[in-house]
Amino acid sequence: MTYSFKVALRYLASNRAQTALLIAGVAVGVYIFVFMSALIGGLAVLLLNRTVGNIAHVTIQAPDRDPVSLYGRDSGTLVAILKSVQQRTTLQSAAAFLPAIEAIPNVTSVAGVVAGNGFLTKGEAIAPVIVTGVEPDQVSAIANVAGNLVAGSGDLTIGIALIGSGLAKTMGLQVGQRVSIRSERNIDATLLIGGVFSLGVSSVDDGAIYVHLRTARVLFELPDGVSRLEVKLDDLRLAPEVARRIANTTGLKSIPWTEKNEQLLNGLVAQARSGDVIKGFALVTIVIGVASALLLSTYRRQSEIGIMRAMGATRRFVVGVFMIQGGLIGLAGGLLGAGLGYLSLLPFPLPEATSSTGLPIAIGEGAYGTAILLTFIGAIFAAIWPASAASRVDPVKVIGP
């Protein structure tokens, strides 16, 4: 093995220009691979952040109640009260579960909210809104409301409302104005607008209001318990797994964001697949390039191969010499391409910070190790044919006078 290595290295070194060109060619393929991985990864990060960044990664709800059924006392007729949308499911003992949920790995924050629908009125104008009541310190736990204020402050004291920018615009509302809210349970409250936020998600910006948890309790007649728990994770891709764990530990119904965003997920998968196709082509190019270069080399060196065989070199030895050349080229090209890829991706901003015209590059998604490994394997694979051709060289035919 050591000796095959020496011979392989010598062959690669003897034609430096050709070897350099070959390694450069492989490196270009690897570069494309890395660049595509980082770009596809960046696009995914960008899309996920835009859509999933400001929603709960896992939502915990009370289990659906079964329809209540009773028997008529006298007649024996079955009276079934169907599951009704009016029938509210609340998490009465949510607080008891909080420590257990917070202890689950990857969970970064848990917020209990009391939420419901209502109408916001300002003079003659009226608009449907979704009212979310949270503890003041948790206002930005799920959606980064405080970080996306366009006016006012994020302090959520009792009597204060934070409203979306779209809603503010259509209703002509400004910080410091008073509005009234009527909840779905016909309870009214007058609130002062403390801040206007813009999360960049129109469904939220156009109809969401954040209020103090206690305000919401009054509006929705929920003296205790919460409507749901919202959980944020450090890695949103782990949502289905974490949701399962939460369900297992608490027995509560846990819904990962992925369940409500299948289209987005399908889109991401399709995007990744098209990236894979391009990466596949890059690999195929590498394999063809290495195979043809080595095949040419076996042809050029066939009289030398014949001499070696006459000197008692085994077929296995000859195969080794050419396979090692393939492997070394793959490794060198892989390291070079991945290294250059990484360096050239360094100047790109994070996908989250990408301007609308820039490429969203996730430098961490470059799949460098995979690129190097696949190139190495591909180059060894590419060497099989040339190596076996070399090992079948007939010394008698090639050792001419």
Add this chain to the structure above:
Amino acid sequence: MIVDTPLLIITDLVKEFNDGEISTTVLNGLSLSLDRGEFVALLGPSGSGKSTLLSILGTLMRPTSGRFEMLGFNLIGARDVDLTEFRNQHIGFVFQAHNLLPDFTALENVMFPAATRKGRETPVDRRRATELLDKVGLADRRDFPASKLSGGQKQRVAVARALMNSPDLVLADEPTGNLDRESARRVMDLLIDLNGTDGTTFLISTHDETIAGQCRREIRLLDGRLARERH
């Protein structure tokens, strides 16, 4: 002199080449034996089958039929791996040209037969190869790339390499064919000298009658058989 069993025996050797329709019988029932330590010239007109015979004796080519035994081994039906190992241990070659690996030094070329067998170049082999280069008068060219040696120097390196694994038989196919008279003489003197000291058997094909005259035995091929022998 008591002659024990010969180094090699071939009996009724036939070699046909079939190129599509045309079939050429090059060796036609050739029988021959070589003893240890012999120094033999192989003569015959061009196309008489000298190179073919050397290839068969060197286990690089299989005969169409016949028997071939060397050192008690029947080499006719042997597997390729076994022939390769046998060749590595017992047979040395010197070809007419393009003998050396051009990307390796003279020393590395000489060491090759040992290195390919052991999987590495050992210090012992390095010492032996250096001695052999010294013997062929090329100690000062030890670390020269083979591609930078003259034709005569290359042939002498090839001779040193043929002896690296202390073979029982050295086959040389027109080893001086490409050399000028002076270089040819040096190579022949070297072969004769080595034969005298090591007791290795040499079989040398040549067109040169003066070279043949330096050999103790002559084998002449004609029409695929032995034409005449001089002992």
